[in-house]
Amino acid sequence: SQKIEQNSEALNIQEGKTATLTCNYTNYSPAYLQWYRQDPGRGPVFLLLIRENEKEKRKERLKVTFDTTLKQSLFHITASQPADSATYLCALGNYGQNFVFGPGTRLSVLP
Amino acid sequence: NAGVTQTPKFRVLKTGQSMTLLCAQDMNHEYMYWYRQDPGMGLRLIHYSVGEGTTAKGEVPDGYNVSRLKKQNFLLGLESAAPSQTSVYFCASSRERDTEAFFGQGTRLTVV
Numbered sequence: 433s434q435k436i437e438q439n440s441e442a443l444n445i446q447e448g449k450t451a452t453l454t455c456n457y458t459n460y461s462p463a464y465l466q467w468y469r470q471d472p473g474r475g476p477v478f479l480l481l482i483r484e485n486e487k488e489k490r491k492e493r494l495k496v497t498f499d500t501t502l503k504q505s506l507f508h509i510t511a512s513q514p515a516d517s518a519t520y521l522c523a524l525g526n527y528g529q530n531f532v533f534g535p536g537t538r539l540s541v542l543p
Numbered sequence: 544n545a546g547v548t549q550t551p552k553f554r555v556l557k558t559g560q561s562m563t564l565l566c567a568q569d570m571n572h573e574y575m576y577w578y579r580q581d582p583g584m585g586l587r588l589i590h591y592s593v594g595e596g597t598t599a600k601g602e603v604p605d606g607y608n609v610s611r612l613k614k615q616n617f618l619l620g621l622e623s624a625a626p627s628q629t630s631v632y633f634c635a636s637s638r639e640r641d642t643e644a645f646f647g648q649g650t651r652l653t654v655v
Binding site: 436441463464466473475478521523527528530531532533534535536 | 547576578583584585586587588591601602633635640641642643644645646647648649
């Protein structure tokens with residue numbers, strides 16, 4: 433069965449550094465991949481979507497890559513700020529199928 | 544523009560009791576979803592709907608029922624609550640299956 437893993441459960445980095453979160457998958461060939469941010473006690477909020485024919489996508493300080501050969505997506509936050517502290521979820525989807533979410537990575541940006 | 548609204552926000556049930564969670568969206572989205580979120584397990588799809596009057600099973604449908612009588616509303620029912628259904632429940636909607644999903648604020652349900 434398909435499996436989605438997101439690096440460690442928690443990631444701590446220093447303010448100003450680049451945070452890199454990983455989403456790995458097995459037994460699956462997604463056509464697109466989404467990243468969401470979730471704050472405590474709140475619902476997830478959409479950040480970026482990248483399709484299988486796109487290698488990279490950017491939005492302000494965010495960058496997502498999608499490597500279908502490695503079966504991996506990387507999510508980067510440059511010049512990280514304490515306000516970026518949250519749980520980040522990746523979700524994989526395919527045509528005609530619903531998205532499947534990973535377990536999430538809790539990011540803490542330390543001042 | 545309220546987006547996706549869930550009621551109630553919190554609920555405590557006794558084992559065997561029933562309840563209905565209401566989800567309302569004002570974005571005219573065709574697709575609506577109910578998820579549960581448990582520690583370390585991410586979001587798991589319970590049921591979903593691809594339009595008014597349609598429902599379908601997701602990954603973990605047992606013990607739940609749903610209805611979508613109106614396009615803007617998606618109801619999740621628990622007929623006989625069990626402690627294993629203690630979780631945070633999220634409703635979401637999207638325009639298409641491969642577009643961004645908008646989530647409600649969640650319902651924290653405890654079954655004792």
